[in-house]
Amino acid sequence: MFSRPIRGWSDVTIENFKCDGSYLTDIPHDVLCSAKSALENDIPFVLYLDEEGNEVFIFSYYERTYAIRQIEPPELHVFEIDFRKLLAEIMQDFTDYIYDWSAWSEYELTDDEIDENKVKMEAQIAEIRELLIQKRNPYDKNSF
Numbered sequence: 001m002f003s004r005p006i007r008g009w010s011d012v013t014i015e016n017f018k019c020d021g022s023y024l025t026d027i028p029h030d031v032l033c034s035a036k037s038a039l040e041n042d043i044p045f046v047l048y049l050d051e052e053g054n055e056v057f058i059f060s061y062y063e064r065t066y067a068i069r070q071i072e073p074p075e076l077h078v079f080e081i082d083f084r085k086l087l088a089e090i091m092q093d094f095t096d097y098i099y100d101w102s103a104w105s106e107y108e109l110t111d112d113e114i115d116e117n118k119v120k121m122e123a124q125i126a127e128i129r130e131l132l133i134q135k136r137n138p139y140d141k142n143s144f
Helices: 027-041 083-096 098-102 111-134
Strands: 009-014 017-022 045-050 055-061 064-070 075-079
Touching: 009 055, 017 045, 017 064, 027 045, 027 083, 027 098, 027 111, 045 083, 055 083, 083 098, 083 111, 098 111
Parallel strands: none
Antiparallel strands: 009 017, 045 055, 055 064, 064 075
C-alpha cells in the first residue's frame, strides 16, 4: 500500500487506485493512531492524505475498504479488502522502510530524533500486530 517515502512523499496504492501522501500530514503517526484506535474500539480505520491539490480519505472496516478523492465530482473506490488485512499490509510497509518512516517530518531531523522515532514506531507496530492477532476472527463476538 505505502511505498518507501522519498523527500516527504509516498505513493499509496490499493489495487488499481493510486494517490500520493505528502509531508503536509504526519502519515506514520496518523496511521498508527487510527489503526490502534480501530482495533481497540471496534471502529473503522480512517486516514486523511493531502495530495497538495486534492484530498484523499481512506476508510476501512470489516470486509470493505473505501477511498474517496475530493475532486469534482468526487471519486469513490470500493475494495473487497478486510481492514485487518489492510492494516497488516501497512504495518509490513512501515517495517520494510522503518528508517525512512522514522525520518518522516516536515523539517530535517537529527539522527537521535530519527532513532527515537524508530523505537517508538517499532513499539507501536508490535502493539498493532498483537491486536491484529487478537482480532483475527470477525465473526467471533469475543474477538472484539
